[in-house]
Amino acid sequence: MKRPSIYTIAREAGVSTATVSKIVNNHGNISRETSARVLEIIKKHNYVPQQRKQTESAVGVITFHNNRRPLASPFTGRLLNGVCLQCFEEGKDMILIDGDRLATFSPEELYCYYASNSLAGLLICNKAADDPFCLRLRKSGIPFILLANAASGGEVNYVATRNYEAVSELIDYMICLGHRRIAYVGLLNQLLDSHRERLRAFRDMHRKHGIDLRSEFVLDLPDAENATVKNALLRLLARPEPPTALFVGTDECVKLYPLLAEMKIEVPETLSVAGFRMECDEAESGRDYSGIVQPTEQIGRRGVAALLDLAAGRCDHVFELLENAVNFGETVKRTY
Structure with missing residues (x-):
């Protein structure tokens, strides 16, 4: 089957190729109605822009603002360190993405962002599976995994702990x-x-x-x-x-x-x-x-490895729970 081109999308949407390009790259003043129509056609044809590198060279990590300090949490920093290390070992780049900017994107807009940035998939920090953003991601068809947050119901992929x-x-x-x-x-x-x-x-x-x-x-x-x-x-x-x-x-x-x-x-x-x-x-x-x-860094590492398996079709889903270590320590004393 012939791969759809930008001309296919433009012809079916009744717009110019320049308009399609602007919509894909989120540039220009295009009406909401036109954007929605073009994005729907892009999603239907599973269109991938020509400028996208076909190697899916990067893993996208979406994190959200935390009181204007998205990386202030030591947990998040250590988690991302594990992601970064595994990405480098896999020969992939890591792209840190502002989740608040993408929070209102439609499924079609999310797919275009994913395709135009040569992403193998997305790792999501600090979002619940039932959050509207994750629901739109599911509709987009983009492979994604929740990090450090297990999802019930067996519908959203995750790597977390028990x-x-x-x-x-x-x-x-x-x-x-x-x-x-x-x-x-x-x-x-x-x-x-x-x-x-x-x-x-x-x-x-x-x-x-x-x-x-x-x-x-x-x-x-x-x-x-x-x-x-x-x-x-x-x-x-x-x-x-x-x-x-x-x-x-x-x-x-x-x-x-x-x-x-x-x-x-x-x-x-x-x-x-x-x-x-x-x-x-x-x-x-x-x-x-x-x-x-x-095992914070291990969560990040396993998230990358599992996402690449998911994107390559080597598995259909990822429901992975790692073991925590419980240390009884000296800061709890006996009361009797």
Whole structure:
């Protein structure tokens, strides 16, 4: 079957080849109606612009702004380091893409962006599978994988970790050490599938041990700024019966330790603390933290390898869960 050309698209859409080129490259002042008609025809014919290198030489990584600091999170930085290393080993470039700019693109516009930039596929950071952006990506037909965020339902590809199992194990340990008042410190708890799974495990472990979980002990913070976290902790610890332990459901548990020290709260003598942390935290601080360590760089590496398999047709789907390491450490003490 003959590969469609720009002339095929222009003829069927009733426009000039210059107009098609402008739409593909997102240049020029073209009406919404004309763009929509041309993009629909492009998608129907699976048209690939001639200027695109057929080698699919790059992996696109879409990340979204985080309070105007898209790379401020140590977790995101380490994740992207793994992506970068694997891309270089595979002979591919890595293109970092502004997700907020693409957030309103239609499926056809997304496909044109993917095709014109010679992308093998996309890796998505910080988006849930049911987010409208991911739903449009599915309609576009572009191969993509969610990183560090497992999707339920078997419709969206992902490389993530076993959040539920790791949280269950650590909370069970804390309860077995006598803690009956454990607070959960989370960040936008319902935003991502991984966050939902962590909170679900926390609640299920309380239910398993017959402990009533107080609603005021579940913190859902809007951001991870120091002022936000400190204010929430001050309110929490001022209660008549404050928690004896904190579980931090975000990936930056170590940020709490200097804040607690500033508040004159000793860990674990006054308050036990555990949560998700980075692989390098212990080496840098010299402290044996209680917590869950995700194989962050490995998530990025596996994401690239799986995406290239998906794009090449070597697999039909990617539902991959890596194991976390649970370290019981020294920051959770026995209460009896």
